Amino acid sequence: MASDLPQLVEADVNPVLALPERVFALDARIRLLPRRTHDPYLRRLR
Numbered sequence: 001m002a003s004d005l006p007q008l009v010e011a012d013v014n015p016v017l018a019l020p021e022r023v024f025a026l027d028a029r030i031r032l033l034p035r036r037t038h039d040p041y042l043r044r045l046r
Helices: none
Strands: 008-013 016-018 023-025 028-032
Touching: none
Parallel strands: none
Antiparallel strands: 008 028, 016 023
């Protein structure tokens, strides 16, 4: 999951129900970095 979502900061998946044919996340909390917009005209102030 972290390689697919580079903005992933934290993932708490608990509890997980694992059956022979599938897996269920019964509760999950995901924290992502804020999305930054790229503005080519924005200059950095020094």
